[in-house]
Amino acid sequence: MEDSSASSPSSPLPPNPSFRLILQEGEEEEAVLLAARSSRDLWLDRLVRSTSTKDLQRLRSSSPLSDFPTSAAALSPARHSTHASSSSSLYISPPPAGPVSPTAGGSGESDATANGRCVLSVLKKDGQVLSTAISSNLVYSGTESNVIRVWKLPEFTECDQLRTRSRRVVAMAVSGFTDQVCAAYSDGRVRVWRRSWACGSVKHARIATIPSTSSYVMSYLTGKDSMRKHMAPITALIVNTTGDILYSGSLDTTVKVWRLSDFRCIESFQAHPQPVNALASGTDGVLYTASEDATVRVWRAGRLFSSSTTSSSAPGSSFTTAHSLTLTLPAKNSPIKTLSLAAEGEALYGGGTDGCIYFWTRARGSFSACQLQYGGALQGHVHAVLCMASAGRYVVSGSADSTVRVWARNPEGRHECVALLLGHRGPVRCVIAYQDDMMKKEELSEATGCGGCTVCSGGLDGALKIWRVNNNGI
Incomplete structure (x- = not known):
């Protein structure tokens, strides 16, 4: 099934070496885009969340993967967790090891x-x-x-x-x-x-x-x-x-x-x-x-x-x-x-x-x-x-x-x-x-x-x- 949220890249993209799959004809472009998103998310997960929306956009635009085309959904910020230490500052903890699907307590x-x-x-x-x-x-x-x-x-x-x-x-x-x-x-x-x-x-x-x-x-x-x-x-x-x-x-x-x-x-x-x-x-x-x-x-x-x-x-x-x-x-x-x-x-x-x-x-x-x-x-x-x-x-x-x-x-x-x-x-x-x-x-x-x-x-x-x-x- 095609990803409806993905848009076609404006220029050819270098394939990710770690993303090796046997692809059917016509699916290579979509696979490369997914690999780019994955690499981009991993890079962002290592960043401390910015203090304002403007700073967040600046960090994204300055990332080494900022030229990769993404959809609106891909631009949404990754989830982070914070823990309070002996000071009043908040620090970013490592992201979860696997995907997390939050529940709504009985409501969809x-x-x-x-x-x-x-x-x-x-x-x-x-x-x-x-x-x-x-x-x-x-x-x-x-x-x-x-x-x-x-x-x-x-x-x-x-x-x-x-x-x-x-x-x-x-x-x-x-x-x-x-x-x-x-x-x-x-x-x-x-x-x-x-x-x-x-x-x-x-x-x-x-x-x-x-x-x-x-x-x-x-x-x-x-x-x-x-x-x-x-x-x-x-x-x-x-x-x-x-x-x-x-x-x-x-x-x-x-x-x-x-x-x-x-x-x-x-x-x-x-x-x-x-x-x-x-x-x-x-x-x-x-x-x-x-x-x-x-x-x-x-x-x-x-x-x-x-x-x-x-x-x-x-x-x-x-x-x-x-x-x-x-x-x-x-x-x-x-x-x-x-x-x-x-x-x-x-x-x-x-x-x-x-x-x-x-x-x-x-x-x-x-x-x-x-x-x-x-x-x-x-x-x-x-x-x-x-x-x-x-x-x-x-x-x-x-x-x-x-x-x-x-x-x-x-x-x-x-x-x-x-x-x-x-x-x-x-x-x-x-x-x-x-x-x-x-x-x-x-x-x-x-x-x-x-x-x-x-x-x-x-x-x-x-x-x-x-x-x-x-x-x-x-």
Whole structure:
């Protein structure tokens, strides 16, 4: 059968010496073209993925096989996997030994692809998109540069920019109750802005840096670590459901608790024996932490200060262990890179480096997060799952295989991949998902209780994409 995607070469091509087959008359041209594609793909598999679409095209055009004719399908980037090391950088691992055919969890790939479409793609000169956050119809995107861009929903127009001298926004969190935007940078510090609205426009004013400069001075003068700074890069930020506490996780294996009213560190504890990769916070005051040690730990908040302490800001205040470990959830020997808690708190999802999404559900009749039980693993991604988000009964996952998958959970607890979003030319580093009022009214399904959703994804290719996922009777 002839390859319909192959186009005839404009000039004769030298045959590949390693490609020796007994060919029938008229098939030599097609065979040489296939050999060229194979050699080209092998060359590209040894390259680190570029940080932008423009760089990717430049690498392809400069390859020693760039003169070989290829079809549109052949120009699509090869899949790579990334693994996080002791630094925040991502590295390319060798490609799989054999062909991999991802599954859609019970739904055909063609059907899953048809359920989602890209409605907008933005490519700025900021470099890789490393973090995103959403609150009050505003989307925040952080990149390698020193600029955080603010986008207004639903039209997704840029309405503000947050600038600092530091670069690489590795994590973000927003408190909707206090209107504070928190961003962690590669220098190990967190910058905080307060947002306000005037005449229909939003403004952001920077109000704090965590730890503060005064903390550095006090530490130098007293010789004590009063600022409680992370000793390694920050990997995760999250605000609790009441909006008054900020959690930060780091490669130094610790989690620190910051009070947003005065930006003081009120607790610091070692969460895992290995680096902390992700955090999640439940409505019942429970904190979830994920680590390179292939476990998810569940912590319950307690008292923040000992009974002898009368003032939280008093020098030398003694801290107790406010968060106590109540449960450890193993993840099949796969480091967990990201966490997402279902909107109702019924399920906890963890993305692993093996491409699986592990999930735990509350025991039947239980209202406690400390009684989670293993529910299974969602398979579909062929490389590490780097980011996740939840919207209603949808769970969205982004992976190092350059794809975004949308999973739907029915009332019985079964999951199905309902959308496969293709378009990124590099690992997908961050995703957010939401259901607006219009979608809830027009697309709500009485059978499953979940309508369509909108997904925003950011990748190491520098692109920020908006996707609409339709219900289609799911």
